[in-house]
Structure formats: structure tokens, C-alpha cells
Amino acid sequence: MTAKPSIRVAAAPISWGVCEVPGWGRVLDAPTVLGEMAELGVTATELGPPGYLPREPAELKTLLGGHGLRLIGGFLAVVLHENPEAALAEAEDSAALFAACGAEVLVLAAATGLEGYDERPALSEAEWSTLISTAGKIRDLAAAHGLKTVLHPHVGTHAETQAEVERFLADSDLPLCLDTGHLLIGGTDPVELARKFPERVGHLHLKDVRGELAEAVRAGKLPYAEAVGRGLYVPLGEGDVDIEAMVRFVHEAGYDGWYVLEQDTALDERSPVDLPKRDVATSLAHLGEIVSRLG
Template sequence: MTTPSTIRVAAAPISWGVCEVPGWGRVLDAATVLGEMAELGLRATELGPPGYLPRDPAALRSLLGDHGLGLVGGFLAVPLHERPADAVRAAADSAALLAACGADVLVLAAATGLDGYDERPALTETQWRTLVDTAGEVAGTAARHGLRTVLHPHVGTHVENSAAVERFLADSDLPLCLDTGHLMVGGTDPVDLAKRHPDRVAHLHLKDVRADLAGRVRAGEIGYAAAVAEGLYVPLGDGDVDIEAMVRFVREAGYTGWYVLEQDAALGPDSPLDEPRRDTARSLDRLASIVDRLQQQPIDQE
């Protein structure tokens, strides 16, 4: 296992099956997850779901410090299309914690308000406008804490498929968290999106996807949670996302942000407990080989 040294690589608890969705799967304790991140040579993580890691800044800093980890940012999935004040309050709470622990990015998703990510009710025009406006208010709140806000297109949220992603880019000036997996599951080629909107890529979640299962999710043949449990996401290089093309492009475009390894996982009662660590190690090796190869190539300035 090799950790790339010329880019900033971080992890996320979801790679160890830690998710906010009720009944998602077995949840490993934080000491195990953070310890395995550190053993893999990773030096930073995203926060994970609310309540998984301490909400007290001093306690969180101490826990992360015990494992030699910094904090990149955190994922906040809240309804943006209704009750804007609730979303802004949640953002203020998250931003205060993140800022106090040295993070610099709030990763925002336009939640439906339903449990899980298997349903996405249609929005009215008024609700869409509220969503866009509320995202802007959240960004302003986070900025007052010194944080950047990125909108995360995510399966089962109101910015999921290609049409919604393009509409958000047209209607809002917020940059994106470019998640290679969620975009592909939603029907967007992540490399093409990055090439068409390089100035909007401000945070990167790297994951690989099985195109066969992604197609079944889009067709409504299988729910998202069930697809994850069946192995929708795989280590980098084992799926159908052109990870090397993505890394090459963002490198050439001057991206200097974090490369967050996120292989969304759901651990069943019989899942091998070392599987998340092994999968993350394989992704790190693949990423390192890509970066090493690209380091030998001149950057295309055109």
C-alpha cells in the first residue's frame, strides 16, 4: 500500500460503512475507523454522519489528534427546498464545529427530507428556487465561519441526475463537490462535467462504480441502499469510472484541493471487518500509481 505524496489525500467514514441512514448496516466504532485510516498513512478525514464523532470541538480535536488526523470538512444533507431557516441553523451548527477543528469545507447536499436515498419527489418551480436561494444562504453562513461551501450532487437528493446538475450550475454560483461515483450513478459523466465546468470543481470525492448496478439504480430496478450492499462501489480501478482521466484533468486544470477517497460501503452481519481497510488500501495503491505516472508526463497547458 502506497500513499501519494504529491496530492492531498483524505478518507471518509462512509468507506467503513458509517452512514446516517437508519438501518444502513453495521457501524464500526470510531477508534477502529480512525485507527485504520492512520495505519494506511492517511492524514485527514471528513467528519462523517452527525453524532458519529464528538460534537464538542475540544473532544473532536483530541480524538483526531490521537490518530494523527486532521479534519477536511463535513457532509451536511438537509432539505433546501423548504424551511430555509432550519437549513441555515443546521449549517451554522456544522460550520462552527468544522471551523473550530481546522476544516475548510462544508459539503452540502439537497436532501429530500425523507429517510434514505431511494426516493426523490419532484419539486415545483417555487421549491427549486427556494433550494437555490437556501444553498446561497448556507454558503454565506459557512463563509462567516471561514468555510467554503460546495454542493454535492448525490443519489436520492434533489440534485442527482444530469438535468438537475446542469440546472443548478446555471442557477447558482456555488461550486461543486465532484463525486465521481454519485455523478455516474445519476447519469452524468464526471470527467465530461469537469471538462465543461473546470471552474466549478472545488472539492473531489473519488470513488469507482459498477456500471451494471448503476444502470439498474437509474432504471428503478433496485434501490440505492440495496445496490450499495450488493457492491455498487468498488476500489479505484475495479469499476467503470475513468479515474485516471479524472485525476489527469483536474491536475492539468490546476486543482489543489483534497482527493477524498470515498467507497460508500454497507457492512452486513457477516461482512469481513477488515474489508474496508483492504479496499481503501487498494484504492490508495491505484491512486498512487496514477499520480506517479502523471508526474512523469508534462502538463498540457492548452
């Protein structure tokens, strides 16, 4: 009898509306978020934005352990194209914390230096070169802590469009965090990117998006944060990303990393208190059905 395939599934606080962007929305407290992860059967999570969870390793491990959770790593949006020393200091702080908690991956994004993700100043050739160099230095720094670094193409950063993503892949040897939602919004088919560069898939963020809102963001007709508030992200299987094709392809290509359910959510005072938990439950069920069909 052939054993059923299994994958490593994790969650992230952003699915509960916890975001570093000022004015993003209502932020649920950590015991609520971690407790709901546990109730859904999730056993691993990314860290979430700076300051949301404790930065002292023993305190963080105790908090997560009380909910049956382990830390797998976290997202670090840092300015890479100027002041490399400041970027390295910020990365060192996160890498040391992740390593002390037994995490595996540092998810790096090329921040613009502006608040939020609605504007993107153009980079000069020299700034792009600094970005590539700084990313490599952070990769080496994190490796000294036993961590893998992946570059996260992300709306409102300096690696957003298909041309930028492919330029990064050509100029750097860092693997990517393939975020199915952010890639699609930026104009890249995530499945085709994975097919073209299977050896560069280092981490997965699974999310689904509504295509018409993604197109509005891409065309500059709708600010990113406003689109999120309008329901840009939906549970897996309810949007326009071919999640099954992505999961099937990376699985068959030998990917053995984490599949992080990460549906960017913005809550307001009218949002049902159980909305995030219901949406993540829907995504978990859809992912389970996909995995059950894998050969």
C-alpha cells in the same frame, strides 16, 4: 530534476460503512475506523454522519489528533427547498464545528426530507427557487466561518441527474463536489462535467462503481441501498469510472483541493472485519500509481 506531483488525500468514515441512513448496516466504532485510517497512512478525514464523532471541538480535535488525523470538513444533507431558517440553523451548527477544528469545506447536499436515498419527490418551480436561495445563504454563512461550501450531486437528492446538476450550475454560483460515483449513477460522466465546468470543481470524492448496478439504480430497477449492499461501489480501478482521466484532468486544470477516498460501504454480520481497510488500501495504491504518472 522535476519534482513528482503531489495531491492532498483524505478519507471518510463511509468507506468503513458508517452512514446516517437507518438500517444501513453494521457500524464500526470510531477508534477502529480512525485507527485503520492512520495505519494506512491517511492524515486527514471528513467528519462522517452526525453523532458518530464528537460534536464538541476540543474533544473532536483530541480524538482525531490521537490518530494523527486532521478534519477537512464534512457532508451535510439538509432540506434546502423548504423552511430556510431550519436549514440555516443546521448549517450554522456544522460550520461552527468545522471552523473550530481548522476544516476547510462544507459539503452540502439537497436532501429530500425523506429517510434514505431511494425516493425523490418532484420539486415545484417555487421549491427549486427556494433551494437555490437557501444554498446561497448557507454559502455566505459558511464563508463567515472561513469555509468553502460545495454542492454535492448525490443519488436520492434534488441534484442527481445531469439536467439537475447543470440547472444548478446555471442558477447558483456554488462550486460542486464532484463525486465520481454519484455523478455516474445519476447519468453524468464526471470527467465530461469537469471538462465542461472546470472552474466549478471545488472538492472531489473519488469512488468507483460497477456499471451494471449503476444502470439498474438509474433505471429504477434496484433501490440505491440494496445496490450498495450488492457491491455497487468497488475499490478505485476495479469499476467502470475512468478515475485516471478524472485525476489527470482536474490536476492539469489546476485543482489544488482534497481528493477524498469515499467508497460507500454497507457491512453486515458476514462482512470480513478487515474488508474496509483492504478496500481503502487498494484505492490508495491505485491513486498513487495514477499520481506517479502525472506530468
